[in-house]
Amino acid sequence: MTLLELSVEYREHARMLDLRICQLEAVLERTRNEKQRLMLEHRIHMLSTMLREARELAVLTERYYERGYRRNAKYTL
Template sequence: MTLLELSQQYRSSAQALLDRVHTLEARRRQETDELDRRLLERRIHCLSVMWRESRDLAVLCERYYDRGYHHNGRYTV
């Protein structure tokens, strides 16, 4: 598997995560029970972190060999 193929998988996963975040945000706005609302907010937060990391990794894999690309410090060894 090439880095470009891997980046496409990360992008696909990121889009699925973002779709789920939007679904849960709509559900949270309609929720009347405070406990359920807080549980949804926590789940949304976790998924948002996963979405951001997937998106960042997609960019890193796409541009890994580009000259002048400054790698995200979070993902360097």
């Protein structure tokens, strides 16, 4: 698998995460139980972190070989 193919996979993963976050936010709006709300908020926070990282990695793998591309320091050795 090439890095460009991998970037497509990361973008698809990000799309699915975004969809799930939207679903959970809709449930959160209807939930009145405080314990359930806290659990949903925590899950949304975790998925949002995963979404951000999937998007960052999609860009990184997509543009890895471009001249002048300044990589995110978070993903360099």
